[in-house]
Amino acid sequence: METFKGKIRLVIKNYPYKYRDFSYIAAEASLAAGDQGKYWEMHDLLIKRSPELDRDRLITYAKEIGLDVRVFTASLDTRKHAASIERDKKLAVDLDLYNTPTFFINGRRVIGERPYEYLKKIIEEELRSAKQ
Amino acid sequence: MKKLVVFIFFLSSFSLSFAEQRFIVPLEDSPSYGPSAAPVTIIEFIDFQ
Numbered sequence: 001m002e003t004f005k006g007k008i009r010l011v012i013k014n015y016p017y018k019y020r021d022f023s024y025i026a027a028e029a030s031l032a033a034g035d036q037g038k039y040w041e042m043h044d045l046l047i048k049r050s051p052e053l054d055r056d057r058l059i060t061y062a063k064e065i066g067l068d069v070r071v072f073t074a075s076l077d078t079r080k081h082a083a084s085i086e087r088d089k090k091l092a093v094d095l096d097l098y099n100t101p102t103f104f105i106n107g108r109r110v111i112g113e114r115p116y117e118y119l120k121k122i123i124e125e126e127l128r129s130a131k132q
Numbered sequence: 133m134k135k136l137v138v139f140i141f142f143l144s145s146f147s148l149s150f151a152e153q154r155f156i157v158p159l160e161d162s163p164s165y166g167p168s169a170a171p172v173t174i175i176e177f178i179d180f181q
Contacts, residue, residue: 001165008174009166011159015177026180030163039163046180053181087160092177095155100179106172107154123172130171 003120007127012043013088015100022053025076027085029058032075033067041065 001010014030016023026046033042045061046053055076062072075081092102103110103119106126110119157175 004172006167007170008172009164009168009170011162011164011173011175013157013162013175013177014179016179016181020179020181023179023181030180034163040165043163051181084161088162088177091157095157097177100177102177104155104157104175107156109153109155123174126172 004123004127008123013091014085015089015092015097015102016085017089017092017100022051024085025055025058026050026053028076028079028081029053029061029072031081031084032072033062033065035075035080036067036071038065038067042067 001008012030014027016027030039030042030046033039042061042065045065049057049061058076059069059073062069097111099112101113105119105122108122108126110122159173159175162175
């Protein structure tokens with residue numbers, strides 16, 4: 001991200017899928033942190049601590065980044081962001097996605113974990129064609 | 133000859149559109165980082181677990 005500062009925008013869609021235990025609640029946690037202006041702090045922490053993403057641990061992470069824990073916990077327990085997560089899941093199914101991460105770089109699909117160099121090459125191609 | 137040219141044009145435009153397939157993914161109110169006017173937008177479908 002830093003290499004291309006100001007030139008790229010990153011947008012996150014949630015695709016908690018299959019039968020993984022904590023995928024869904026982790027998505028709720030990220031959006032709950034977003035309500036308190038700390039989406040990216042939580043996003044980074046979840047990736048770092050995965051797969052330890054049970055409810056108790058998520059609450060610990062919320063404390064760690066200085067969230068209002070009462071509000072955060074209420075958000076998890078009421079599934080406040082269920083509609084948005086379901087909307088993303090439906091979108092993923094409509095796009096026939098079966099893997100995460102899946103990227104769309106100006107609409108060009110890249111499926112699965114890729115080396116940074118691979119993504120960088122596509123981004124550079126897109127930046128070049130944007131200049132023309 | 134003209135027919136051949138048309139045929140080649142058809143073939144090349146077909147393969148080009150295949151290679152350059154671009155998906156339209158609505159952004160909606162999803163979390164985002166970086167300027168909205170950025171020339172490159174990356175949409176990532178994520179599963180944290």
